[in-house]
Amino acid sequence: MLDGSALARLAGPGDLETVGQLLHDFNTEFGEPSPSPRVLADRLFKLIEQGTTAILVAGEVPAGLAILRFRAAIWSDGLECYLAELYVVPAHRRQGLGKALMTAAIQEARQRGADIMDIGVDEPDIAARHLYKSLGFTNRAGGAGGPLMYVYEREL
Amino acid sequence: MLDGSALARLAGPGDLETVGQLLHDFNTEFGEPSPSPRVLADRLFKLIEQGTTAILVAGEVPAGLAILRFRAAIWSDGLECYLAELYVVPAHRRQGLGKALMTAAIQEARQRGADIMDIGVDEPDIAARHLYKSLGFTNRAGGAGGPLMYVYEREL
Numbered sequence: 001m002l003d004g005s006a007l008a009r010l011a012g013p014g015d016l017e018t019v020g021q022l023l024h025d026f027n028t029e030f031g032e033p034s035p036s037p038r039v040l041a042d043r044l045f046k047l048i049e050q051g052t053t054a055i056l057v058a059g060e061v062p063a064g065l066a067i068l069r070f071r072a073a074i075w076s077d078g079l080e081c082y083l084a085e086l087y088v089v090p091a092h093r094r095q096g097l098g099k100a101l102m103t104a105a106i107q108e109a110r111q112r113g114a115d116i117m118d119i120g121v122d123e124p125d126i127a128a129r130h131l132y133k134s135l136g137f138t139n140r141a142g143g144a145g146g147p148l149m150y151v152y153e154r155e156l
Numbered sequence: 157m158l159d160g161s162a163l164a165r166l167a168g169p170g171d172l173e174t175v176g177q178l179l180h181d182f183n184t185e186f187g188e189p190s191p192s193p194r195v196l197a198d199r200l201f202k203l204i205e206q207g208t209t210a211i212l213v214a215g216e217v218p219a220g221l222a223i224l225r226f227r228a229a230i231w232s233d234g235l236e237c238y239l240a241e242l243y244v245v246p247a248h249r250r251q252g253l254g255k256a257l258m259t260a261a262i263q264e265a266r267q268r269g270a271d272i273m274d275i276g277v278d279e280p281d282i283a284a285r286h287l288y289k290s291l292g293f294t295n296r297a298g299g300a301g302g303p304l305m306y307v308y309e310r311e312l
Contacts (some may be wrong), residue, residue: 050228067230069271071208071227072199074200074223075191107204116309117309118276120274120308121305122302122306123303123306124303138309139307141278145281147278147280148278148279149277149278150304150306151295151307151309152275152285152296152304153273153287153305154272154291154292156262
């Protein structure tokens with residue numbers, strides 16, 4: 001796998017149409033219902049304007065994306081960062097884009113003053129879990145020997 | 157266990173000193189370093205003022221708390237709610253305060269327009285996991301038969 005850290009960059013307003021399409025493709029690939037690419041692009045534009053969301057894209061024509069959400073932490077004066085989405089289109093997988101996106105995501109989060117990053121991952125998503133682990137993430141509280149950390153969720 | 161839903165209420169500015177102390181006790185109980193109760197109270201005051209955080213307390217003299225964080229969702233026009241903390245002091249456990257807090261938390265999140273609530277939970281925290289499950293939360297993607305959902309985390 002390439003290092004590829006030069007392949008990823010912060011998305012600007014001109015990228016949002018492509019980003020909306022990528023997110024729509026993401027849902028479609030996994031059989032999930034999705035808002036239209038236009039609705040997603042407009043929503044992300046507002047979130048970026050509010051300053052609490054950053055989007056990274058990878059590929060000369062963007063073929064992957066990462067979305068970061070930021071908020072003030074409770075336990076420190078810094079920010080918490082949540083990796084809300086990570087997606088690379090099927091034809092561009094195994095080319096280092098995911099690693100490039102995550103490397104850039106960590107750098108962006110540090111620059112904004114985040115001191116922790118969280119991700120929710122499904123158990124069978126082995127490629128993503130391997131990538132996160134290779135970058136120093138763990139699903140065990142307190143590190144290697146600790147208990148597993150689960151996401152619990154419900155619709156309201 | 158009591159239903160206890162009448163035991164929980166939204167915390168106001170006058171509760172924040174107690175809330176700061178409870179959060180400090182929470183960390184101390186689990187051997188974690190903690191900011192002082194005063195620093196925590198001041199930080200939470202700012203977060204509540206910003207409108208993105210709600211705190212619920214339970215007990216005549218607050219003996220438990222829940223902290224909710226809100227942000228705009230990407231996949232809907234609504235909000236996402238994250239249960240950042242849930243704590244009941246040891247002497248007041250098994251009296252329904254946790255359930256009262258969670259019931260009030262779900263109600264508060266709905267009133268604010270959230271359409272989903274997420275929680276991160278350690279595997280051995282059986283009492284909390286049982287409570288969440290009893291209230292309709294699941295750690296399996298897509299419901300009962302689905303794959304487990306993990307939290308991955310790293311300090312930056």
